[in-house]
Amino acid sequence: MNKVNKSRIRLLTVEWKNNSLVLIDQTKLPAKLTYVRCRSYIDVADAIKKLVVRGAPAIGVTAAFGLALAAIKSKTTNLKIFFQELTKAYEILRSTRPTAINLQWALDRIMQKITNLNDIALIKKVILDEAILMANEDIATNKSMGIKGAYLFSDGDTIMTHCNAGSLATVGYGTALGVIRAVKESGKKISVIATETRPVMQGSRLTAFELKHENIDVNLIPDTAVGHIMARGIVKHVVVGADRILRTGHVFNKIGTYQLAVLAKTHNIPFYVVAPSSTFDLKNNPNDIVIEERSKDEVIRIGKKILAPKNIGVINPAFDMTPPHLITKIITEKGIVSPPYTKSIKKLIK
Amino acid sequence: MNKVNKSRIRLLTVEWKNNSLVLIDQTKLPAKLTYVRCRSYIDVADAIKKLVVRGAPAIGVTAAFGLALAAIKSKTTNLKIFFQELTKAYEILRSTRPTAINLQWALDRIMQKITNLNDIALIKKVILDEAILMANEDIATNKSMGIKGAYLFSDGDTIMTHCNAGSLATVGYGTALGVIRAVKESGKKISVIATETRPVMQGSRLTAFELKHENIDVNLIPDTAVGHIMARGIVKHVVVGADRILRTGHVFNKIGTYQLAVLAKTHNIPFYVVAPSSTFDLKNNPNDIVIEERSKDEVIRIGKKILAPKNIGVINPAFDMTPPHLITKIITEKGIVSPPYTKSIKKLIK
Numbered sequence: 115m116n117k118v119n120k121s122r123i124r125l126l127t128v129e130w131k132n133n134s135l136v137l138i139d140q141t142k143l144p145a146k147l148t149y150v151r152c153r154s155y156i157d158v159a160d161a162i163k164k165l166v167v168r169g170a171p172a173i174g175v176t177a178a179f180g181l182a183l184a185a186i187k188s189k190t191t192n193l194k195i196f197f198q199e200l201t202k203a204y205e206i207l208r209s210t211r212p213t214a215i216n217l218q219w220a221l222d223r224i225m226q227k228i229t230n231l232n233d234i235a236l237i238k239k240v241i242l243d244e245a246i247l248m249a250n251e252d253i254a255t256n257k258s259m260g261i262k263g264a265y266l267f268s269d270g271d272t273i274m275t276h277c278n279a280g281s282l283a284t285v286g287y288g289t290a291l292g293v294i295r296a297v298k299e300s301g302k303k304i305s306v307i308a309t310e311t312r313p314v315m316q317g318s319r320l321t322a323f324e325l326k327h328e329n330i331d332v333n334l335i336p337d338t339a340v341g342h343i344m345a346r347g348i349v350k351h352v353v354v355g356a357d358r359i360l361r362t363g364h365v366f367n368k369i370g371t372y373q374l375a376v377l378a379k380t381h382n383i384p385f386y387v388v389a390p391s392s393t394f395d396l397k398n399n400p401n402d403i404v405i406e407e408r409s410k411d412e413v414i415r416i417g418k419k420i421l422a423p424k425n426i427g428v429i430n431p432a433f434d435m436t437p438p439h440l441i442t443k444i445i446t447e448k449g450i451v452s453p454p455y456t457k458s459i460k461k462l463i464k
Numbered sequence: 465m466n467k468v469n470k471s472r473i474r475l476l477t478v479e480w481k482n483n484s485l486v487l488i489d490q491t492k493l494p495a496k497l498t499y500v501r502c503r504s505y506i507d508v509a510d511a512i513k514k515l516v517v518r519g520a521p522a523i524g525v526t527a528a529f530g531l532a533l534a535a536i537k538s539k540t541t542n543l544k545i546f547f548q549e550l551t552k553a554y555e556i557l558r559s560t561r562p563t564a565i566n567l568q569w570a571l572d573r574i575m576q577k578i579t580n581l582n583d584i585a586l587i588k589k590v591i592l593d594e595a596i597l598m599a600n601e602d603i604a605t606n607k608s609m610g611i612k613g614a615y616l617f618s619d620g621d622t623i624m625t626h627c628n629a630g631s632l633a634t635v636g637y638g639t640a641l642g643v644i645r646a647v648k649e650s651g652k653k654i655s656v657i658a659t660e661t662r663p664v665m666q667g668s669r670l671t672a673f674e675l676k677h678e679n680i681d682v683n684l685i686p687d688t689a690v691g692h693i694m695a696r697g698i699v700k701h702v703v704v705g706a707d708r709i710l711r712t713g714h715v716f717n718k719i720g721t722y723q724l725a726v727l728a729k730t731h732n733i734p735f736y737v738v739a740p741s742s743t744f745d746l747k748n749n750p751n752d753i754v755i756e757e758r759s760k761d762e763v764i765r766i767g768k769k770i771l772a773p774k775n776i777g778v779i780n781p782a783f784d785m786t787p788p789h790l791i792t793k794i795i796t797e798k799g800i801v802s803p804p805y806t807k808s809i810k811k812l813i814k
Contacts, residue, residue, distance in 0.1 A: 144770070144771075144772060144773045145770055307779070309688075310662060310663075310763065310771075310772075311688065312660060312662055312686040312687055312688050313686045313688075315771050315772075318763070318764065318771045318772035318776075319771060319772065322772045322773050322776045323772075323773050326773050326775075326776060331777075332776065332777065333776075333777040333778060333779050334763060334764070334772055334776050334777065334778045334779075335763075335778070335779045335780070336662040336663045336687070336719065336720075336763055336780065337662055337686070337687040337688045337720075338659075338661065338662050338663075338687050338718075338719045338720030338723070339719050339720070339779065339780070339781055339784075340723055341720075341722045341723030341726055341784065342719060342722055342723070342781055342784035342785075343779065345722065345784075345785075368688075369686065369688045369689050369692060370686075370687075370688025370689070370691075372691045372692055372695065373688070373690055373691030373692070373723065373727055376691055376726065376727060376730050377723055377726060377727075380726050380730075413660065413668070413684060413685075413686055414668065414684070416766045416767070416769050416771070417766070417767065417768070417769035418767070418769075419766050419767035419768075419769060420494070420495055421494075421660075421665050421668045421669060421766070422494060422660075422665075422668035422669065422672045422673075422684055423494045423672050423673050423676050425676075426672045426676060426682065426683075426684050427681075427682065427683040427684065428683060428684045428685070429657070429683050429684075429685045429689065429693065430685070430686065430689070431689060431692055434689075434691065434692035434695075435692075435695075
């Protein structure tokens, strides 16, 4: 993947341009707003693994374009070999991050589109068209969730959020931050408290950057200050995204989400999850889900600075599970659901 | 203050040597074990403010030696001027950190010792002797708490701790980590989970370093993983130190302690506070206590690495308050107290 240096005003996280995929390099934020150009599906898999792009909806669409690149760049005229190449790309892209379901959802949606086709040129076109459609749908879906969710908030509210479920976690607009944008666009004055979100600091690096970029009032707090800030009585709502939601309402999201939900419950603060319907996994049970364990390096160093003894043991789960009794509402583009989730989610996703 | 480069095996955080105070430079840990020599009370105040030395018991004893340096280095033969100098030193040392009570307790204890004396040479001797006595008492107190607390733990237990309430927070041995040391010395095999403790990372930098240094099994986790790790069912106890304990049992300690206590309660995990009786403040009420708000720089940068947009708003409280209903026991050198604390603390501190 090549680096593209340009500065733009609107944050477009994932963009198809000149037969390649241009991604904001999120590992460089907030110091520099730079872009990475992926010319092959291997570039794309690499970008997902290295967190150049992250956030469940964004990696779903990115993987779809990865499959499009695998198709377009193929030189074979043999249909069987072509499908073998696509299947290989599918497997490599799917294995980049195990917890977010949107990744698999996006890849499966594309594979289903082409399952009965046998003209290579047509398949290439169908795959690319579908990936572009998914990118456009992602923004439309986020705006729809924003409009649906905005009525839950009042003028003057202070809203806490965790990690980055914003423009930078989607193609654009955002899920949790999309609702916050929509609240602001509806004319209500709001203030955001963003948690740092150790170890990868998506709150400091991405959410603070993104909200500042759009002049939305934001204060950053260490992850250790969540309980204390809630006890002060200033937080009116908590809003987070999701990487996977089960039919029972169990939510898999960035590590730290679960304790935010426990603390919100303790302080009687409503806790909302905002996610597109592609985040639902109606098949699996809580124990089936693999929680990605990431490198200890994320915890023991920042840049060149060593924060802990080098040979120390580290437990670094990237996600956690929030049980349904801690979740006040789940906001999707198809509507807002409340407990009991087994019933309301079944009705929503038909 | 001058830097002293030497390497020693035993961690002695605060040491009086050749008419000066030698402190482990905790801002350099875990990368380097170096020492700082303070030759005046101004050096000492500076070291406390910059977190060269931290931890409630350690800064109490350090401040006492600061007062000793102010006395010893005075050149006046006029008793009135001498007391004016001491009072100035007292005020400067006391104002370095507002939340920990041991600082004021230590300074007041020394001032009371000399209140009726009028021989400058004698006063100098009394102050230094008292500071040395307090340093020795600190270690003895910690060992006593360790022995008293150790019986609460069983062979094979995994214990979670927050911040650093160890050798490095005291003259030596430690409060919360002192109990952990005592459990190990009693022949029980234990394992520690240390939280990073953003923003100053005392868990990563100090607790991980200190336990590793003594071959106590330790794993580091991000502060966001506390709830998830507790939900996994592996944490048997939580042990923390304290900067101030009120007569009602309200505990002021490092930011993040309160949410650890809420999460421990949620998961039915006993939550213990370990602190010397000098930590008790029987006069003030919860609302009287100033929670120190520290620089936003602690949150937005680590070393030279910028973690967030430079002009972002930050809320960075250094401490929080844990209410008594979340605290299972308070372990002191005088004994262990349980709820109702208003009654048990009154009986303990007579």
